[in-house]
Amino acid sequence: MADEKELRYDPAVIEPKWQARWAAEPALYAAEPVTDKPKYYVLEMLPYPSGQLHMGHVRNYSIGDALARHMWMRGYNVLHPMGWDAFGLPAENAALKNNTPPREWTLANIAHMKRQMQRLGLGYDWATEVTTCLPDYYRWNQWFFLRMYEKGLVYRRKSKVNWCPECATVLANEQVIDGHCWRHEETLVEQRDLEQWFFRITAYADELLEGLDKLDGWPEKVRTMQRNWIGRSEGTEVDFTVEGTGEKIRVFTTRVDTIFGATSVQLAPEHAVTKAFAAADPSLKADVDAMIDEQKKAREAGDLGAIEKRGAATGRFAVNPYNGERVPIWVANYILSDYGTGAIMSVPGHDERDFEFATKYGLEIRRVIAPADADAEEPALPFVSEDGVLVNSGAYNGLTCAAAEQKLQQAAKAGGFGEATVTFRIKDWGVSRQRYWGTPIPMIHCERDGLVQVPDEQLPVVLPAQVEITQQGGSPLSRVPEFVNVTCPKCGGPARRETDTMDTFVDSSWYFYRYMDAKNASEPFSKAKARYWFPIDQYIGGVEHAILHLIYSRFWTRVMRDLGMIENSEPASRLFTQGMVIKDGAKMSKSKGNVVSPDDMVARYGADATRMYALFAAPPDRDLDWQEDGVAGVSRFLGRVWRLVAKYAARAREGRGQRTAQPAGLALKLLRKLHQTTAKITLDFEGRWHFNTCVAAIMELVNEIQGADAQLEAGEVAAEVLHELLRTLVLLLAPFAPFVAAELWEELGEEGAILRAAWPTSDAALAREDELEIPVQINGKLASVIRVATEAANGEIEAAALADEKVKARMEGKTLVKVIVVPKKTVNLVVK
RNA sequence: GCCCGGAUGGCGAAAUUGGCAGACGCAGCGGACUUAAAAUCCGCAGGCCGCAAGGCCGUGGGGGUUCAAGUCCCCCUCCGGGCACCA
Numbered sequence: 001m002a003d004e005k006e007l008r009y010d011p012a013v014i015e016p017k018w019q020a021r022w023a024a025e026p027a028l029y030a031a032e033p034v035t036d037k038p039k040y041y042v043l044e045m046l047p048y049p050s051g052q053l054h055m056g057h058v059r060n061y062s063i064g065d066a067l068a069r070h071m072w073m074r075g076y077n078v079l080h081p082m083g084w085d086a087f088g089l090p091a092e093n094a095a096l097k098n099n100t101p102p103r104e105w106t107l108a109n110i111a112h113m114k115r116q117m118q119r120l121g122l123g124y125d126w127a128t129e130v131t132t133c134l135p136d137y138y139r140w141n142q143w144f145f146l147r148m149y150e151k152g153l154v155y156r157r158k159s160k161v162n163w164c165p166e167c168a169t170v171l172a173n174e175q176v177i178d179g180h181c182w183r184h185e186e187t188l189v190e191q192r193d194l195e196q197w198f199f200r201i202t203a204y205a206d207e208l209l210e211g212l213d214k215l216d217g218w219p220e221k222v223r224t225m226q227r228n229w230i231g232r233s234e235g236t237e238v239d240f241t242v243e244g245t246g247e248k249i250r251v252f253t254t255r256v257d258t259i260f261g262a263t264s265v266q267l268a269p270e271h272a273v274t275k276a277f278a279a280a281d282p283s284l285k286a287d288v289d290a291m292i293d294e295q296k297k298a299r300e301a302g303d304l305g306a307i308e309k310r311g312a313a314t315g316r317f318a319v320n321p322y323n324g325e326r327v328p329i330w331v332a333n334y335i336l337s338d339y340g341t342g343a344i345m346s347v348p349g350h351d352e353r354d355f356e357f358a359t360k361y362g363l364e365i366r367r368v369i370a371p372a373d374a375d376a377e378e379p380a381l382p383f384v385s386e387d388g389v390l391v392n393s394g395a396y397n398g399l400t401c402a403a404a405e406q407k408l409q410q411a412a413k414a415g416g417f418g419e420a421t422v423t424f425r426i427k428d429w430g431v432s433r434q435r436y437w438g439t440p441i442p443m444i445h446c447e448r449d450g451l452v453q454v455p456d457e458q459l460p461v462v463l464p465a466q467v468e469i470t471q472q473g474g475s476p477l478s479r480v481p482e483f484v485n486v487t488c489p490k491c492g493g494p495a496r497r498e499t500d501t502m503d504t505f506v507d508s509s510w511y512f513y514r515y516m517d518a519k520n521a522s523e524p525f526s527k528a529k530a531r532y533w534f535p536i537d538q539y540i541g542g543v544e545h546a547i548l549h550l551i552y553s554r555f556w557t558r559v560m561r562d563l564g565m566i567e568n569s570e571p572a573s574r575l576f577t578q579g580m581v582i583k584d585g586a587k588m589s590k591s592k593g594n595v596v597s598p599d600d601m602v603a604r605y606g607a608d609a610t611r612m613y614a615l616f617a618a619p620p621d622r623d624l625d626w627q628e629d630g631v632a633g634v635s636r637f638l639g640r641v642w643r644l645v646a647k648y649a650a651r652a653r654e655g656r657g658q659r660t661a662q663p664a665g666l667a668l669k670l671l672r673k674l675h676q677t678t679a680k681i682t683l684d685f686e687g688r689w690h691f692n693t694c695v696a697a698i699m700e701l702v703n704e705i706q707g708a709d710a711q712l713e714a715g716e717v718a719a720e721v722l723h724e725l726l727r728t729l730v731l732l733l734a735p736f737a738p739f740v741a742a743e744l745w746e747e748l749g750e751e752g753a754i755l756r757a758a759w760p761t762s763d764a765a766l767a768r769e770d771e772l773e774i775p776v777q778i779n780g781k782l783a784s785v786i787r788v789a790t791e792a793a794n795g796e797i798e799a800a801a802l803a804d805e806k807v808k809a810r811m812e813g814k815t816l817v818k819v820i821v822v823p824k825k826t827v828n829l830v831v832k
Numbered sequence: 833g834c835c836c837g838g839a840u841g842g843c844g845a846a847a848u849u850g851g852c853a854g855a856c857g858c859a860g861c862g863g864a865c866u867u868a869a870a871a872u873c874c875g876c877a878g879g880c881c882g883c884a885a886g887g888c889c890g891u892g893g894g895g896g897u898u899c900a901a902g903u904c905c906c907c908c909u910c911c912g913g914g915c916a917c918c919a
Contacts, residue, residue: 008871219836220836221835221836221837221913221914224835224836224914224915225836225914225915228835228914228915228916229915231918233918233919235919251919252918252919253919254918254919255919266919298917304916304917304918305833305916305917306917307917309917332917333917334917334919335917335919336917336918336919339918339919340918340919341919343919344919345919346919347919351919353917353919354919423918423919425918543913543914546914547914613857616844616845616856616857617844617845617857618844618845619845621837622837622838622845623838623912624844625843625844625845626844627843627844627858627859629843629844629857629858629859630843630844630857630858632858633857633858634857636857636871636872637856637857639871639872640872643872680848683848684848688848690846690848692844692845692846692856692857693845693846693847693855693856695856695857696845696846696855696856696857697855697856698856699855699856699857700855700856703856706873709873773852774852775851775852776852777851777852777899777900779899779900780851780898780899780900780901781900782852785852817899818899819899820851820899820900822851822900824851825851825852826851826852826900827851828851828899828900829899830899830900
């Protein structure tokens with residue numbers, strides 16, 4: 001590299017060179033088998049193979065790769081895998097558009113994106129690659145489905161489901177955002193009644209909620225979102241009896257202590273009792289139909305709250321089981337049939353909404369809760385409080401709300417007209433999809449035997465290759481007779497195969513368990529490996545999966561635990577959600593035309609500069625504003641590193657080995673900066689993750705070394721010092737710019753891969769400054785700066801401050817009132 | 833409406849515990865090198881006043897606590913995200 005030409009930093013030369021070397025040496029990035037070594041599992045969310053990496057991916061993977069490389073250098077056994085969330089609708093759309101089979105399209109995209117990742121120098125263990133659309137993976141989806149079916153965690157039922165006309169399939173609740181399809185932001189989701197397969201995620205609702213409290217390595221934001229989504233609500237169900245018919249209306253309430261104040265019962269428009277009443281009353285039916293329509297429209301618009309509250313009296317009455325009182329039954333347009341029991345008791349005295357409704361329709365408003373403090377003035381109604389005592393409530397008068405709730409629940413239970421209960425907002429996970437490109441559901445419909453499981457030995461149920469993809473309703477698989485027509489495994493008679501496929505979120509709910517044992521043909525993964533590798537130490541991805549993928553994964557992990565396959569209850573002990581990549585103030589998107597292609601960046605500035613910029617431009621948890629000039633700046637910086645190392649590499653090599661002499665002068669100054677930088681970066685990797693300032697710190701270090709170039713040229717610094725400086729600099733750079741680090745490592749004459757070199761340690765004694773600059777303030781305003789010994793006593797600092805010329809000048813004619821010395825920080829002179 | 837973030841130079845940002853606001857980089861300006869340009873290197877650079885020394889102002893706005901506030905407390909504005917008739 002002595003020759004002039006090679007002094008130029010050219011990523012287009014070195015990056016392909018190392019890319020080829022790494023490809024030829026896959027063991028470099030491979031995890032070791034289960035050992036005594038401490039393990040570190042760092043995982044980035046696997047991408048959907050759309051065909052192109054975008055900057056959000058680059059950012060996500062640059063963070064994960066930096067961490068993985070750092071942990072490798074810290075001596076951990078690191079698992080750092082990558083895979084493909086490869087089922088899903090875009091492949092079918094592409095098939096319609098280009099007449100390419102989904103499988104071909106998907107696999108070609110994967111091949112391309114894998115090359116992009118390799119070009120970026122991301123250190124993945126490709127031997128563990130998982131591709132969810134291949135039978136060796138999705139057979140285990142089927143296997144899990146059957147195990148869950150056996151445990152009653154899978155069931156089939158007809159119900160109201162979300163239907164996206166654009167996708168021509170059903171969506172899970174989690175995939176409906178404000179009434180719109182999560183994939184088609186413009187498309188309103190319709191409600192349809194369909195027979196569907198469900199996973200009983202609600203069986204784990206309580207546990208999923210409680211687990212959040214212990215997930216302190218997860219962002220509070222994500223935990224809050226999940227808590228809201230699960231929406232646990234403790235309350236009481238109580239049966240009111242319809243006068244005349246004796247029919248029961250079960251209401252759900254969180255405030256059974258206010259039940260003596262119930263002055264009406266209100267039904268959802270779609271409640272079964274409503275339907276019965278409406279059938280006998282044409283004018284009521286018209287009202288109810290209008291309300292159903294209203295709710296449907298509001299639901300589709302994603303704003304149920306926008307409906308103006310209204311109701312219709314049914315003319316019927318219901319009896320309160322606690323006091324035998326008869327109250328009118330109403331139908332109201334804000335009561336939802338799918339929450340609680342679809343019926344409520346209305347207590348206008350102690351609930352804002354009920355108060356509003358009762359006022360509108362002239363229903364009775366009654367006080368049944370008084371303030372706990374008997375001397376307090378009677379508050380105006382509605383009085384919404386749980387810190388009161390009951391009044392006008394018969395035998396329960398005088399009890400606190402909490403005590404009354406208990407007694408009332410006991411009475412309901414004893415009287416057989418109700419019980420304490422818990423209601424959740426979360427619903428079971430609808431997993432049926434009427435699409436082709438997904439995991440076939442391994443069930444068979446037999447006329448004689450009903451639902452029959454596909455026997456394990458017949459797995460996988462393979463997706464047929466030749467299928468006509470259309471936009472018409474019904475699964476494309478239902479039009480493949482060879483697929484549909486089977487013999488019943490039980491009776492051997494003719495039977496029909498299930499033609500729905502599974503939601504692709506099934507694939508991503510457990511893929512991270514497969515990596516550690518990706519080739520296992522006899523089980524999803526080995527239990528021993530799971531015990532070693534799980535939970536994931538650090539999971540990294542976008543916050544957009546806070547509810548979808550991350551709640552399904554937590555559910556699935558618990559299911560596997562209860563199947564005896566793993567011992568952990570949570571998939572990941574730490575979660576990091578990186579910010580979005582934006583440009584010109586908006587998230588990058590094709591429609592906004594502000595997309596920056598990673599390929600372009602790599603071609604122009606190299607992978608190192610692109611990745612390092614992604615880490616440098618903002619802290620990883622914040623949004624990042626992409627500015628191409630910034631990438632150019634990072635590229636220039638790498639060029640400076642390159643020239644610096646190249647210039648002194650020969651001399652540094654002469655100084656290989658342990659530095660012995662106690663450094664002084666310039667050597668001390670430079671080594672001090674080096675050890676300070678090492679300490680700072682090491683600390684950041686341990687949790688704070690401000691990689692932007694890590695890069696800045698390396699830049700400062702390089703500035704300092706380069707600033708002494710003339711003295712270095714003059715040989716003022718010993719070869720061993722030069723060696724330590726450059727060698728450590730390259731090590732510090734390695735997690736952020738792996739190509740240039742690898743090249744310079746070799747240039748410095750080091751043997752072996754830099755990834756296997758030990759992360760540098762900081763010598764605290766060397767890093768410590770022996771003199772500090774201390775600002776001197778007068779009345780809190782900066783007056784001067786003094787230099788004192790680091791360990792100077794307060795008295796010395798004070799004396800030095802008072803002796804300072806500038807300070808003296810400012811103190812002229814003033815009286816010193818008080819002196820505050822903060823060691824190593826500041827001196828403040830309070831004067832009058 | 834409720835819950836989380838956020839607001840700092842022309843721009844991206846930094847300030848780990850309350851202790852020199854603006855590190856690092858971009859853009860800009862000046863200089864060196866060059867026939868010239870690019871590249872590179874050196875330097876300047878929050879605003880206002882000033883030839884300068886220096887002074888005053890300054891972290892969305894208002895108030896407060898403190899010797900000292902970007903940082904803590906109260907109120908408000910704006911931006912981003914999430915939730916929202918949930919009984």
